Amino acid sequence: MQTIKQAVAGTVESSDAQVMILPQAGGLKITLDSSVYDQYGQHIIALIIETAQALGLDDALIKVVDKGALDCTIKARVETAYYRAIGQTTNLPWGCSKWQ
Amino acid sequence: MAVTNHIRRSMIFLNTQRAALVKEAFVYHPDCVIFDLEDAVAEGEKDSARIQLYQTLKNVDYQGVERWVRVNALDSDLINEDIRAAVAGGAEGIRLPKTETAAEVQAAADKIAAAETEFNRPVGKTMMMAALESPLGIMNAYEIATASDRMMGIALSAGDYTRTMHAKRTVAGTELFGARSQMLIAARAAGVMAFATVYTDTDNEAGFVDELRLIKDMGFDGKSCINPKQIGVTHAVFNPSAAEIKHAEHVMQAVADSKANGVGVLTVDGKMVDIAWVEGAQRTLKLAQAAGIYKGALV
Numbered sequence: 001m002q003t004i005k006q007a008v009a010g011t012v013e014s015s016d017a018q019v020m021i022l023p024q025a026g027g028l029k030i031t032l033d034s035s036v037y038d039q040y041g042q043h044i045i046a047l048i049i050e051t052a053q054a055l056g057l058d059d060a061l062i063k064v065v066d067k068g069a070l071d072c073t074i075k076a077r078v079e080t081a082y083y084r085a086i087g088q089t090t091n092l093p094w095g096c097s098k099w100q
Numbered sequence: 101m102a103v104t105n106h107i108r109r110s111m112i113f114l115n116t117q118r119a120a121l122v123k124e125a126f127v128y129h130p131d132c133v134i135f136d137l138e139d140a141v142a143e144g145e146k147d148s149a150r151i152q153l154y155q156t157l158k159n160v161d162y163q164g165v166e167r168w169v170r171v172n173a174l175d176s177d178l179i180n181e182d183i184r185a186a187v188a189g190g191a192e193g194i195r196l197p198k199t200e201t202a203a204e205v206q207a208a209a210d211k212i213a214a215a216e217t218e219f220n221r222p223v224g225k226t227m228m229m230a231a232l233e234s235p236l237g238i239m240n241a242y243e244i245a246t247a248s249d250r251m252m253g254i255a256l257s258a259g260d261y262t263r264t265m266h267a268k269r270t271v272a273g274t275e276l277f278g279a280r281s282q283m284l285i286a287a288r289a290a291g292v293m294a295f296a297t298v299y300t301d302t303d304n305e306a307g308f309v310d311e312l313r314l315i316k317d318m319g320f321d322g323k324s325c326i327n328p329k330q331i332g333v334t335h336a337v338f339n340p341s342a343a344e345i346k347h348a349e350h351v352m353q354a355v356a357d358s359k360a361n362g363v364g365v366l367t368v369d370g371k372m373v374d375i376a377w378v379e380g381a382q383r384t385l386k387l388a389q390a391a392g393i394y395k396g397a398l399v
Contacts, residue, residue, distance in 0.1 A: 009148050015120035072159035073119040073152065080148040089147045090181050094154055094188030095219040 004060060005087070009080035010073075017069040019048075019077040021085045024061040028052055034066035047071055051078045060085075106166055107131050107390035108253070108293060109338040112325040113170070115140035116149040122156045125165075128328040131335075132166040137182050138173070138197050146178055150185045157189030168229070170195040174204050180211060186226075187215035193227035193252060198260065200236040202247035209248040227252040229295070233260035238279045241286035253293035255324060256283055261297075271307060273314065284319055293321040302327040312337040340388045348381035348388075352398045355381075 010018040030045050037044075048062055051074075062081075066074065083089065111132040114121045117140065125133050135156070141149040157167060169191045171182035186194055196208050209228060216223045228250040232238050238261070245254050256279055258269070267275035280296065287294035296315040299308045308330060312323060316338055323334050340348070347369050354368045355378050365374045388394035 010119075013118070013120060015123055016118075069119055070123050070160070072155035073123065076119075076148070076152040076155040079155075080151045083147065083151075092151075092181065092185070094185050 004057070004082075004085040007081045007084035009084060010069075010077035012065055012067055014067050015069055015073070017064055017066045017074050017077045019074075019081040020063040021057070021078075021081045022061040022063070023059075025059050027059060028057070029061045031061070031063045032066065033064070035068050036066070044074060047074055048078055051075045052082070055079065055082045057082055107387065108166070108295070108322045109391075110322060110325050110331045110334045111168065111255075111295060112328065112331060113140065113298070116153045116156075117141045117145045119152065122152065123160065125328070126160075126162045128331050130165060130325065130328075130331045131322065132168055133162065134168045134170050134195055134324070135186075135191070136170045137178070138170050146172070150181060154185045154189045157186070157191055166192050168193040168195050170197060170231075171208075173198050174208060179208070183208070183211045184215050184218070187212060187221060188219040190221070191226065193229060195229050195231060195255070197231045197257070198233050198237070199230035199244055200234055201240055202243040205230055205244055205247035205251065209250055212250065224250065226250065229253045229255055229293075231255045231257045232279070232283055233257040234264045235261075237261075238282050241283045242290055245286055245290035245292045251290070251292050253295055253321065254283055254287050255295035256280060256297045257324075258297035273311060280315070280318060280320075288319070294319070296320045296323050298324045298326045299330065300326065302330065305333060308333060309337060335391065338387075339391045339393060340384045344384055345388050345394055348384040349396060349398055351377050351381040352385070 004021065004023050006022050008020045010016050012018050028049055030048050032041060032045055034041055034044060044066060048064060052062060083092065108131045110130045111134050112130045113134045113136050114125050116122055116135045116137055122135065135153050137149055137153065153169065169186040171194055172178035183194060194212060199205060212226050213223055216226060228248060229252050230244050232241055232254055241254055245251055258276055261279055262269055262275055269275065284294045299311055301307060312334060325331055325334060350368045351373055354366050355375065358366045365372060385394055385399045389399050
């Protein structure tokens with residue numbers, strides 16, 4: 001299990017998403033508040049889980065407020081919050097498969 | 101030099117920190133976008149902007165719009181990661197800010213080459229341009245422009261330049277005349293493109309058009325923009341007019357005819373022309389073709 005601290009990334013501006021990661025044992029738990037929940041809620045939750053698992057994040061509470069962000073923005077905000085949570089800002093693994 | 105045939109009338113800055121700005125800027129049809137990781141991005145959001153940059157480069161189809169990245173300054177602790185993200189994402193070019201010497205260009209080029217190797221991209225493919233923002237940068241413009249085969253162009257950035265010159269910004273741009281002239285001469289001597297600084301009074305379209313006409317007449321290739329509404333105006337001014345296209349066609353046709361007839365100097369549209377006019381006519385037609393307003397066969 002990775003050692004993480006609470007971290008947040010993104011904003012609640014239109015087309016953005018705010019992602020908060022909190023340490024929590026017992027697997028991944030996702031909460032989503034989205035302006036397009038009815039149409040895309042399940043897709044966004046699946047995207048968050050997929051992105052987190054690709055990063056190796058298996059135990060955490062991830063709270064997301066989505067304001068109509070593109071998938072790539074949601075991924076970017078989850079990734080940013082994750083790297084802030086583990087305290088890494090340089091030597092990121094750009095270009096490896098989990099970043100696609 | 102890495103000029104390529106891409107048309108670059110407009111280059112619009114986008115604050116990469118802001119998702120709404122980077123998600124679909126291609127809809128405004130700029131020739132180039134510049135994803136900004138430098139001044140527009142808050143100090144505590146550099147990491148977030150960088151990751152947003154990478155995901156945008158990898159996942160948003162910019163439909164042929166050339167994608168540049170303004171990285172942080174060479175003496176910052178941010179530039180290495182900026183370049184790694186930009187190159188891994190496949191940006192066409194890197195814009196280096198606050199450039200004052202050829203050595204700085206070479207140092208940045210080395211970092212780009214290392215990133216290209218690390219991320220299995222063709223070494224040498226990523227272009228560069230340098231922003232000149234100080235008297236020393238202007239003085240060294242030719243050396244900067246010729247410092248690397250990656251160099252596509254040089255650009256004037258007036259904010260810091262004016263400050264370091266102890267000058268006052270004027271509507272007419274008098275304080276920039278020396279810098280514009282000197283960097284343009286350097287760019288032409290080096291065989292790279294030249295770009296004018298942003299026009300910050302976005303509500304003053306008449307003033308913007310006046311400045312566009314000035315820099316176009318001086319010989320600049322394009323303009324840095326900060327607002328989507330500046331793009332169409334910039335293209336309208338930089339595009340050859342119908343009369344200019346027609347005259348260029350007449351020159352090309354007349355020179356071809358004169359070669360066949362053994363005549364060296366001739367009259368076209370009431371003006372005396374000779375072989376020296378051909379290059380300008382070709383440039384006009386190529387620009388018109390690239391802008392989609394010339395379909396003829398004389399290019």
